[in-house]
Amino acid sequence: MFDLLSLFFLFVIFIVSLPALIYSFSYLKGEYSAKQIFLAQVLLCVFILSMALVVTVTNLIAFLVSWEIMSLVSYLLVVSDGRNEKSVKAGMIYIVMTHIGTAFIIAAFLIMYKYANSFDFIVIKSISSTIPANTKNIIFLLLFFGFATKAGVVPMHIWLPYAHPQAPSHVSSIMSGVMIKTAIYGMIRFIMAILGVTSPSWGILIMIFAVISCLTGVIYALMVKDIKQVLAYSSIENIGIILLGLGLSMVFISFKFYYLAVFSLIASFYHLLNHAIFKGLLFLCAGGVYKATETRNIEKMGGLIKKMPQTALFCLIGAMAISALPPLNGFVSEWMTLQAFFLGAFNASGTMKLFLGICASMLALTGGLAAACFVRLFGITFLAKPRSNHANNAKEVSFSMRFAMFFLACLTIVFGIFAAKITGIISKIAAETAGVDATSMKFPFDSLSLTRGAGIWQISVPLLAFMLAVFTIAGFVIYRMFGAGQRIYKTWDCGYYKLGQRNEYTATAFSKPFRIAFNFFLLPYRRMNKIRESFYHVKTFAYETHTVPVFKRYIYSPFVIWVFKSAKFMRRIQPGSIHLYLGYIFVTLLALIIFVHKI
Amino acid sequence: MLLAFAQTILFIAIAPLLSGLISKIKNNVRMRKGASVFQPYYNLIKLFSKEEVISDTASWIFKITPVVVFASVLAATILISDFLSLNSAGNFLALIFIFALGRFFMTLAALDTGSSFGGMGSSREMFISSLVEPVLCLTVFAYFLNGHALSFCSVISAIALFLVTLAETSRIPVDNQETHLELTMIHEAMLLEYSGKSLGLIELSSHLKQMILFYVIAWIVVPVNFSEFLFLGHIAVIIAIVIAVALVEVALAKMRLFRVTDFLGFAFVLGMLSVVCGMLGA
Numbered sequence: 001m002f003d004l005l006s007l008f009f010l011f012v013i014f015i016v017s018l019p020a021l022i023y024s025f026s027y028l029k030g031e032y033s034a035k036q037i038f039l040a041q042v043l044l045c046v047f048i049l050s051m052a053l054v055v056t057v058t059n060l061i062a063f064l065v066s067w068e069i070m071s072l073v074s075y076l077l078v079v080s081d082g083r084n085e086k087s088v089k090a091g092m093i094y095i096v097m098t099h100i101g102t103a104f105i106i107a108a109f110l111i112m113y114k115y116a117n118s119f120d121f122i123v124i125k126s127i128s129s130t131i132p133a134n135t136k137n138i139i140f141l142l143l144f145f146g147f148a149t150k151a152g153v154v155p156m157h158i159w160l161p162y163a164h165p166q167a168p169s170h171v172s173s174i175m176s177g178v179m180i181k182t183a184i185y186g187m188i189r190f191i192m193a194i195l196g197v198t199s200p201s202w203g204i205l206i207m208i209f210a211v212i213s214c215l216t217g218v219i220y221a222l223m224v225k226d227i228k229q230v231l232a233y234s235s236i237e238n239i240g241i242i243l244l245g246l247g248l249s250m251v252f253i254s255f256k257f258y259y260l261a262v263f264s265l266i267a268s269f270y271h272l273l274n275h276a277i278f279k280g281l282l283f284l285c286a287g288g289v290y291k292a293t294e295t296r297n298i299e300k301m302g303g304l305i306k307k308m309p310q311t312a313l314f315c316l317i318g319a320m321a322i323s324a325l326p327p328l329n330g331f332v333s334e335w336m337t338l339q340a341f342f343l344g345a346f347n348a349s350g351t352m353k354l355f356l357g358i359c360a361s362m363l364a365l366t367g368g369l370a371a372a373c374f375v376r377l378f379g380i381t382f383l384a385k386p387r388s389n390h391a392n393n394a395k396e397v398s399f400s401m402r403f404a405m406f407f408l409a410c411l412t413i414v415f416g417i418f419a420a421k422i423t424g425i426i427s428k429i430a431a432e433t434a435g436v437d438a439t440s441m442k443f444p445f446d447s448l449s450l451t452r453g454a455g456i457w458q459i460s461v462p463l464l465a466f467m468l469a470v471f472t473i474a475g476f477v478i479y480r481m482f483g484a485g486q487r488i489y490k491t492w493d494c495g496y497y498k499l500g501q502r503n504e505y506t507a508t509a510f511s512k513p514f515r516i517a518f519n520f521f522l523l524p525y526r527r528m529n530k531i532r533e534s535f536y537h538v539k540t541f542a543y544e545t546h547t548v549p550v551f552k553r554y555i556y557s558p559f560v561i562w563v564f565k566s567a568k569f570m571r572r573i574q575p576g577s578i579h580l581y582l583g584y585i586f587v588t589l590l591a592l593i594i595f596v597h598k599i
Numbered sequence: 600m601l602l603a604f605a606q607t608i609l610f611i612a613i614a615p616l617l618s619g620l621i622s623k624i625k626n627n628v629r630m631r632k633g634a635s636v637f638q639p640y641y642n643l644i645k646l647f648s649k650e651e652v653i654s655d656t657a658s659w660i661f662k663i664t665p666v667v668v669f670a671s672v673l674a675a676t677i678l679i680s681d682f683l684s685l686n687s688a689g690n691f692l693a694l695i696f697i698f699a700l701g702r703f704f705m706t707l708a709a710l711d712t713g714s715s716f717g718g719m720g721s722s723r724e725m726f727i728s729s730l731v732e733p734v735l736c737l738t739v740f741a742y743f744l745n746g747h748a749l750s751f752c753s754v755i756s757a758i759a760l761f762l763v764t765l766a767e768t769s770r771i772p773v774d775n776q777e778t779h780l781e782l783t784m785i786h787e788a789m790l791l792e793y794s795g796k797s798l799g800l801i802e803l804s805s806h807l808k809q810m811i812l813f814y815v816i817a818w819i820v821v822p823v824n825f826s827e828f829l830f831l832g833h834i835a836v837i838i839a840i841v842i843a844v845a846l847v848e849v850a851l852a853k854m855r856l857f858r859v860t861d862f863l864g865f866a867f868v869l870g871m872l873s874v875v876c877g878m879l880g881a
Contacts, residue, residue: 305658316660325700326693335692338736342688345744350878357740357874361867364695364736368729371699375725379710379718385656464693467677468700471670472663475800479666484650484795491654491712491792505710505718513726517860 002056004429005193009055009185012273015411016177016280017048020170023284023404026397027170027291040080044171047073051174054182060109060119067105067182071098071150074179077171078163090162097159101149105186108142111135112194125194136195140202143190151183153243154213155551157236161220164235165228165296169287172228176235177280181272184242192250193433203250206243207359214240214366219518221373222511223547226296227286230377231279234322237366238275242268244363245337248344248356249434257347258436264340265430266423271333273426274415278321278330281408285315288401289381292394298377298507303386307394312382314405319378321412323371327465329415334367336423372514380507387501417465508545515547523548606680607673610814614806615639617813617841624845639806643799651795654712664708665793665800671701672804675811679818688743694815695735698767701804702728709789716781720788723856727766727773727785730863734763737870742819744877749820752876757820759869761840764812766863768805770844772854773862783853813837 024044028037050073053066075098079091115131116124131139145156152160160180164172197203217236224230245268252261288311289304290296305312321328324335341360345353386392396402415422431437493499515524529542619636626633635641653661675697678690706724709717738756745752766773769786779787790801817836854862 303656305660320700320703323699323703324696325703326696331696335689335696338692339689342692342740342743345740353744353878354871354874357737357744357871360740361733361737361870365729365733367699368725368732371703372725372729375703375706375710375721379707379721383658383660383707383711384713464674464697467674468670471673472666475666475670476663479796479800482647482796484648486651486653486795488655489652491656491714493714499713501713503715504713505715505722510718510722513722513856514729516857517726517730 002058004432005185005188006056008269008273008426008429009181010052012181012276013048013051013055013178016276016408017051017174019404019407020173020177020280020284021045021048022407023173023287023401024168024170026400027168027287031168036080040077040168043073043076043080044174047077047171047174051178051182055185058121060113060121060124064102064106064109067102067186070179070182071095071102074167074171074175077175078167080168080171087166090159090166094159094163097149097156101146101156104142104146104149108139108146108190111139111142121189121194125196128194128196131195133198136198137202139195140191143195144187144202144206147183147186147190148209149183150186151180151239151243152213152236153209153239154216154236155555157213157217158551158556160236161224161229161232164232165226169228169283169290172231173280173283173287176232176283177276180235180239181242181276184239184246184272187246188433192246192253193435196435197250197253200251200254203247203252203254204355206247206250210240210243210247211359211362212240213237213243215362215369216521218366218369218373219514219521222369222376222514223522225299225507227289227298227301227377227381228283228296230298230373231282231286234370234373235275235279237370238271238279238322241334241337241363241366242272242275244268244359245271245340248337248340248359249430251352252344253434255348257344258434260340260344260347261434262427262430262436263343264337265434266426267333267336267340269426269430270419270423271330271337273422274321274329274333274412277408277411277415278318278328281314281405281412282318282322284401284405284408285311285318288397288405289315289394291397291401293390295388295390298380300388301381301386301391302384302388302501302504303382303391304394305382307386307391308382308396310402311397311405314402314409315382316378317409317412319374321416323374324367325371327413327416327468329412329419332416332419332423334363338363369514376507376510380505380510384504385501387504387506515545521550523550603677603680607676610676610680610810611803611807614810615643615803617810617837618806620841621845621848624842625849628845628849639802643803646794646799646802647796649795651797654714654792656713657708657711657792660704661708661711661792662797664704665797665804667704668701669800669804669807671697672807672811676807679811679814688739691739691743692736694811695732695739698808699728699732701808705789705801709792712792714792716784716788716791719781720785720791723785724789726856727859727863730860731763731766734759734863734866734870737867737874738763738819741870741873741877744874745880750876752873753819755869755873755876757816759866759873760812760816760819761843762862762866762869764809764816764840765844765847766859766866767812768809768844771848772851773859775853785856813840816840 021044024041028040032040047070050066050070054063054070057063057066075091075095078094079087112124113119116127118124149156164176167175191197191202214237217233217240221230221233221237224233245264249261249265249268252258252264288308289301292304292308293301295301317328321330324330338360341356341363345356348356491499493503515522524545524547526543526545530538531540533539616636616639619639622638623633623636675694678694678697702724706721709721711717738759741752742756769776774785775783776787778784781788790798793801814833814837817833817840820836821832
């Protein structure tokens with residue numbers, strides 16, 4: 001079943017992987033020996049090819065094999081960067097979580113095989129209507145949780161903020177940009193295309209998880225200080241936005257609103273593509289910053305816009321796109337997703353309207369918080385004065401790295417301005433995937449805006465881009481020509497005369513209002529320690545603030561402790577005596593013989 | 600096209616007058632004489648003819664920001680003018696995103712000079728605006744759910760939008776335009792390093808943004824089907840909002856920053872209420 005859906009995902013994979021591959025050569029140079037670099041590059045190619053296999057195979061077994069290759073190779077890539085404990089731990093969490101997800105997927109596949117007696121996608125699709133509704137629900141849940149683990153949906157996201165930052169930056173860019181999207185492919189392929197959506201509750205369940213992912217991801221992204229961890233958490237948020245569109249589409253399919261189903265699927269697909277591009281770009285920029293400053297802590301950066309002007313520009317474009325600012329691509333897809341909600345609410349009835357309204361406003365909240373997050377990321381990293389010697393000694397990265405960023409930054413702009421053309425193409429893919437005949441449907445893509453009344457002029461992205469560009473350029477020219485002169489002087493320092501990097505606003509301070517507003521979830525705590533020389537003079541002052549990692553502390557750590565406890569308990573049946581083991585084998589054989597005989 | 604052009608020029612011309620009116624009313628209520636209603640114009644003329652001081656820490660982001668902010672507000676003005684109108688949810692939503700563009704650059708420029716005030720203002724501005732966005736979205740949602748008609752739903756939407764407008768135009772109780780007290784200022788803290796024509800351009804953009812938000816409320820309250828009186832109706836509502844803003848500013852004190860969540864939470868609840876009203880067709 002190599003169809004448009006597979007082709008679309010292949011496109012997504014290669015459009016991010018190619019610049020990442022170009023980038024990787026100079027990124028790895030100087031970090032490792034030639035032999036290690038060769039090995040890393042081979043693994044990277046295997047990784048890219050395994051992802052391509054995942055989205056193209058047409059057989060459950062082949063899918064599982066390529067899925068497993070993808071997971072294992074990406075594990076090796078995650079642990080390749082660090083010569084430290086952190087990478088190993090991150091890799092461990094990643095591989096355990098991935099396999100828990102895979103276990104769910106295998107269970108779902110086995111149930112499907114039981115009904116179809118075949119591993120072939122087409123055969124399963126043809127018999128999917130004979131599967132009873134309850135079994136379908138179980139298969140849906142298994143598939144959803146299985147793939148959601150890989151996609152990093154909250155609360156199964158725990159591995160993502162560890163694994164993505166630890167991988168080398170080009171690998172992070174592929175993992176965050178593309179690999180987690182293969183899980184979305186799995187959901188679309190198996191739930192939507194093969195199983196067929198039967199109940200609106202599926203879509204609603206997905207949307208609830210999506211909203212939780214959006215908010216959790218973006219709130220944590222505002223808190224963390226590691227530049228790559230910010231991006232990793234923001235991936236969780238964006239997966240949420242993609243799933244919102246997907247869930248909405250499933251709800252509409254079950255309500256038989258096919259036009260809306262296709263429209264929200266287009267929004268979802270387009271955001272998926274856009275996120276791959278701008279998140280790929282941002283990870284490459286973060287890698288450039290890491291390479292130049294040798295730190296990932298944004299509190300130690302600052303002033304890099306003067307040291308690395310080009311990387312800064314590309315990062316600004318990425319940050320603008322991910323904050324959904326017009327006329328870049330992120331704006332278009334988020335705008336479309338919001339419109340899908342609005343349009344859905346006109347057609348839906350009863351409490352569904354309220355539900356859609358709440359989801360839409362949560363999406364808007366996510367957008368606002370994401371903008372805050374990327375103002376913080378860009379502002380603290382690139383603007384003001386260098387906050388440490390790391391930042392002060394930074395130099396612009398090599399040409400091939402900048403070229404990769406340039407390529408993706410251009411795509412960000414092109415996919416924003418020419419959104420009408422591209423969504424036109426995506427509409428065919430979406431219609432085919434949703435199993436809807438779209439030839440009769442008319443999407444007003446020249447305007448990308450839907451309206452209940454006809455004959456109203458609509459805003460279009462090229463027009464908006466044109467307006468913004470013309471006003472900015474014309475404004476700037478007039479502004480330079482007109483008025484009195486300029487004088488360069490120090491920043492106002494309240495008469496302190498020693499304004500330096502110590503006086504700058506920090507990332508932690510920037511996120512303080514958010515930490516207090518969301519304290520019911522973040523559970524922040526602080527420790528202050530003043531050492532006084534006398535009552536009036538504080539000699540040193542130590543301040544420490546942290547937030548409680550809620551999911552780790554209240555879900556995962558107790559679970560891990562329970563697993564170890566029960567393992568300890570089970571060890572009693574394994575005392576090391578060979579006689580006992582022979583006894584076990586004998587008993588098992590007997591049991592099997594009886595079992596087979598009965599059947 | 601010509602009408603839209605005329606409307607845009609009219610908006611730019613009138614926008615500072617509204618700010619002048621608000622402060623005049625405030626002063627009169629406080630039994631003071633106050634400055635002329637044309638004071639904002641004098642301020643702009645003065646700022647545009649003054650020398651500008653730019654921080655040596657600042658990068659090109661700082662220099663380009665006033666123009667980007669103005670361009671985004673200008674694009675928003677054209678968006679709501681007759682040329683495009685607000686008749687579709689998509690345009691309304693685009694308005695939110697366009698304002699976000701200006702704000703994004705404004706907050707970056709505030710961080711750019713390396714002053715703590717800038718960072719403080721930038722952080723608080725993003726905090727408030729991110730809480731404003733769901734309310735804006737919800738009011739627009741309720742309004743379009745209900746269709747273009749004057750109803751209970753649209754009035755509640757308008758009230759929620761009024762609260763949002765207070766926050767977005769940095770008015771009391773969320774922010775105070777008149778103070779430069781370091782611990783309380785939000786919007787002014789971001790502008791602290793700007794002077795001369797850059798400051799003038801940003802102030803003009805703020806006036807224009809305020810005008811647009813007032814117009815949007817007027818547009819929600821006065822339904823489209825009253826088209827013959829549309830213009831007069833809009834003017835009446837805008838004047839009513841001007842008076843309301845002035846009275847609120849005189850009557851209330853500024854809130855603590857973390858109380859703003861309660862204030863905007865109330866606006867959010869109003870938004871939900873209007874969605875429910877829209878659902879019930881009230």
